[in-house]
Amino acid sequence: MFTHRVRLLLIGAFLTVALAATLLLEAPEATRTVDEVMESPDSLEGRQIAIRGEVLDGSIDNITSVFILHGETDQIKVDFSQASVSNGLDDNRTVYAEGTLSFISGEWVFEADIIKTSCPSKYEEATDE
Numbered sequence: 149m150f151t152h153r154v155r156l157l158l159i160g161a162f163l164t165v166a167l168a169a170t171l172l173l174e175a176p177e178a179t180r181t182v183d184e185v186m187e188s189p190d191s192l193e194g195r196q197i198a199i200r201g202e203v204l205d206g207s208i209d210n211i212t213s214v215f216i217l218h219g220e221t222d223q224i225k226v227d228f229s230q231a232s233v234s235n236g237l238d239d240n241r242t243v244y245a246e247g248t249l250s251f252i253s254g255e256w257v258f259e260a261d262i263i264k265t266s267c268p269s270k271y272e273e274a275t276d277e
Contacts, residue, residue, distance in 0.1 A: 179244065182219030189256050192249045199224075199247075199258060205239045217243060217258070224258050231260040242266040 150158070182201035185192060204223060207216035213229035215237075226245060228237075237243070247260035 182217055182224055183222050184219075185249065185258075186219075186222035186224060186256070189249060189251075193251060194248060196246070196248055198244065200242070200244050203237070203239055203241050203243055208237065208239065217245070224256055226258045226260055226263075228260045228263055231263050233263045234265050236265040237263065238265070 177197060179198040179200050180192075182199060185197070185199055199217065201217035201219050201224075204216035204218050207214075209215065213227060213231075215226050215228065216223050217226050218224075226243075226247075228245075231245070231247070242265070244264045244266075245258065245260045246262040247258055250257050250259055
């Protein structure tokens with residue numbers, strides 16, 4: 149029979165190996181910016197990716213469930229019709245989205261599954277009314 153210490157070591161080793169295998173098999177992909185995605189969108193087409201950018205002012209269309217996400221130089225249309233959207237989706241808000249990149253009707257569209265927004269900063273400049 150194994151001693152209590154040996155059993156604990158075996159259980160610890162098993163859990164360590166299981167955790168390492170999980171990380172190796174399903175290593176999360178790094179979040180990409182809009183500019184990084186648009187550098188070579190062909191290589192990402194059809195893949196599940198995470199993207200980060202800012203919502204273009206005035207681009208949110210709740211009827212068609214589409215908005216434009218932009219980076220420093222590029223922008224991409226985001227279809228959020230099938231997405232779980234956190235509260236606070238608004239113009240000029242930084243957004244993290246998970247989904248699939250597709251080429252639809254001659255343009256790149258990010259079909260989002262999950263959209264998370266950043267919290268507005270308490271240090272934002274107050275608007276005078």
